[in-house]
Amino acid sequence: MSTLVNLTEMLKGVLEGCVLEIISRKETYGYEITRQLNELGFTEVVDGTVYTILVRLEKNNLVEITKKPSDKGPPRKFFALNDAGREELREFWAKWGFISSKINELKKE
Template identity: 55%
Template sequence: MASQLTEMLKGTLEGIVLAMLDERSAYGYEITTGLRDRGFAEIAEGTVYALLVRIEQRGLVEVEKVPSEKGPPRKVYSLNAAGRTRLAEFWATWRFLAERIAQLDDDTHEGGAR
């Protein structure tokens, strides 16, 4: 199951991170910790940072450099209008897929196949 979960997360991680940023602005380590707190323990920190670079390049977030007590300034990510639009598209797609998969699961159980 772990490899299948990893593959499915690759396709949904952007939406998950955008949803977290819709709740509040955060820097990379906070996002990684938040993912782990939500049960996404398998996600590597490097994966999150690579995703943050991509969503910044796509113009889905605003980035502010905030001084850090330890080390260089932190990049704090905030969802912008384009990011909120992308997040709305993600949720619409997620609902569509979830409904179809649930229906498929129901059909499979009703037909007695397994």
């Protein structure tokens, strides 16, 4: 199994939190979220993966959606966190802090 596949598997568990963090910074849309993740080095993340997460966030009522005209094609869906989304993000970072501290402890042993 290649390193890239292993990274993709590890990332699946935290990608939703990463998307929430990006949305928390400013109202944005799917392609822009994918681009930001790719710029961070998560080059294996594709639009389809991000859109699946966005659908789940919408279904779980964690985002507010505004449709805005696009220069190319149909209107774009812009996403912003609502109160429930901000709480979900806070919980994600709390869990991430716990997990990363324990992994770092384990690494030192």
